Amino acid sequence: MSAQDLDGGSDAETDGSGEMPKPHTIRLELVDEPGQLLAALKPISDNGGNLLSIFHERGSLTPRGHIPVEVDLECPPDRFERIVEALREAGVNVIRAGAEHFGEEVMVILVGDIVDSDLSDTLHRIESSADATLQDLSLSAREGTDEASSARLRLAVRSGRVDETLSVVRDLAAEKGLHVVEPLAEGSQ
Amino acid sequence: MSLRLAVLGAGAVGGSVLDLAGDYGHDVVAFADSSSSAVDPAGLDPSAVHDRKERDGVVGEAAPEAVFDADYDVLVEATPTTLGDAEPGFSHVERALADDRHVVLANKGPVAERYADLRALEAESEGTVQFEAAVGGAIPVLSTISDLGAPHVTAARGVLNGTANFILSRMAAEGLDYEHVLAEAQDLGVAEADPTFDVDGIDAALKFVILANVLSDGETEYALDDAEVEGIRNVPGTALDLAAEDGRTVRLIGEATADGVRVAPRLIPQGSALSVTGTQNIVQLETKHAGQLNISGRGAGGPETATAVLSDVSRLE
Known part of the structure; x- marks a missing residue:
């Protein structure tokens, strides 16, 4: 069963395949020369990316003596590859720009009367109040048992917002009488 | 002597x-x-x-x-x-x-x-x-902390209740539900007739409260009432199924950190150090200068x- 079946097949926001802009983080290394930052940002806007923030660590240097810059941007999913390519074509050193590096990913499992507690509303409110994007949803129920059903949510979260997201999920779950199995962020390697 | x-x-x-x-x-x-x-x-x-x-x-x-x-x-x-x-x-x-x-x-x-x-x-x-x-x-947790020096250990986390761990790992491995595995654990003598202390996380919480007291080195005193505790009764087989589909599993994890003490079922990667099976216990110490130390072994028994x-x-x- 997919999210759409439960949602009544309504929207593209929850299935991750639509054209809604999504946040991404790109880490660049710039040579310490005038005009470098501007030159690095141009390929992003030229290719349909919307700059959200730029973190320019001018004081710190990479082992190679370059300046690390972290760029948060928003673009439709299908434009992102093109943006990274354009950056590289422009001679910008892109350190990290893979799907796994776009901010952080959080997985939680909700347990209880998932469907009766209005799953669509739960997902919508997580996305709107936690600034998170649902990437993937799976449901599990065992027929013929009275075991509670569960839903696994994979959320893309902006860097540094994991705690905030988990706290939104916790509050919502408490309100709806659901239990949350949270991920252990650190130390689980 | x-x-x-x-x-x-x-x-x-x-x-x-x-x-x-x-x-x-x-x-x-x-x-x-x-x-x-x-x-x-x-x-x-x-x-x-x-x-x-x-x-x-x-x-x-x-x-x-x-x-x-x-x-x-x-x-x-x-x-x-x-x-x-x-x-x-x-x-x-x-x-x-x-x-x-x-x-x-x-x-x-x-x-x-x-x-x-x-x-x-x-x-x-x-x-x-x-x-x-x-x-x-049998796990030398406190002596290890003492050797390292409590101020050099920033957090302790891990699995310190063999009964809850036996139940969760067996539910995950066999696709059985909680009640079924609990009954089996009681037959094997792994769980007591009244399993409350273990499955509600109280036993694990007491151990992490002790760790918090040791790590805080007298600065803050902790007791069970200060701990946030959730047991494993609300972890159905369906949650373990979903976790497994994505290479994860669920364990009753305790944490003693600067933020306090917390015991709850948590998602962790399958095959990670903390995903011990059966009645095995593990403690992971986070050190200031030397990364993580994992010590595992038998956490209970005469x-x-x-x-x-x-x-x-x-x-x-």
């Missing part, structure tokens, strides 16, 4: 201390259960005490309090853990310290619920208090816990 032990508590741990003390070069000179005691300045014969207990339901002729009048060096407190005022364990410790004797605790109550009181009594006594056996059975008790005793020599 041979030390004279007075053992309070004739359960699996106390009984094993009686059996194994000789192997460590020590003598048990007094041994008590809840209604009786046996005292012999020359050292008790373990099998004679066990036989008497089995035959007559008592360990000897004397009252339990007679233990304190014996000529002993170390009190081993192995009575059942109690919450709140941690009695009668706490009074036993108080009495031994007042007599300037050392105390080795297997009982979690006094260290988890009245840590500051305990340390205050210790400060006024010639005796010291050791409690390695209260956290993680001989295992007695091993920790006797290691503590040896440290007193």
